[in-house]
Amino acid sequence: MKTHFDILRKSRELVLKELEGLSIVQLHTIPQGFKNNIAWNVAHVLVTQQLLHYKLSDLNCLCPDDLIESHKKGTLPTVTFTEEEFEEVKELFAGFPDTLQEDYEAGIFENYSEYPTSSGFVIHSIEEAIAFNNFHEGIHYGIIRAMKKFV
Secondary structure, three states: OHHHHHHHHHHHHHHHHHHOOOOHHHHHOOOOOOOOOHHHHHHHHHHHHHHHHOHHHOOOOOOOHHHHHHHOOOOOOOOOOOHHHHHHHHHHHHHHHHHHHHHHHOOOOOOOOOEEOOOOOEEOOHHHHHHHHHHHHHHHHHHHHHHHOOO
16 A cells, blocks of 8 residues: 555645646636636545545545535536635645555544446445545646646
8 A cells, every 4th residue: 555655645746846836826727628727626636535535434524625515526616715725725735645644554444435436437445545546636637737738
C-alpha cells in the first residue's frame, strides 16, 4: 500500500506545481470547450477522495459539507473562492494524503460499501478505493494541465 500513498502524494504535488503563478481569476476561468475550471477540479479531486475513502467506509469526511455539495460528482462550478479560501483548499489537498495513510495504518477503515464507479469499475474495499482514486486524480491532473494552456 505504501506505493499507492506515494503515488497520491506525488500526483498532488504535481497538481500544486501546475497552480503556481496562476491568478485567482485564471483558476476560475472556464476555457472554451470545457465545462468547469481549474479551481473546481482541485476541489473536486479533494472531495472525491474523501467520499471514496471516508464516506463509503461509514466515516466522517474531513472537509466541509458545503465543499462536498458544491464539488461532488455531477456538479458544475457554482463557487468562486477567494484567494484565502483557495489557499485553505490547497492546504487540505496537500495534507490529506498523509492523513489517509495514518488513518489506514491505524485500521479505521473497517467497513466499506461497494460502489460502482461511472467508469464501470466496482470498488469493493478501501484498498481498491485508494487505487481507483489515484486513477481518478490522474485524469483530473491531465484536465488541469490542458486547461492551463487556455487560461
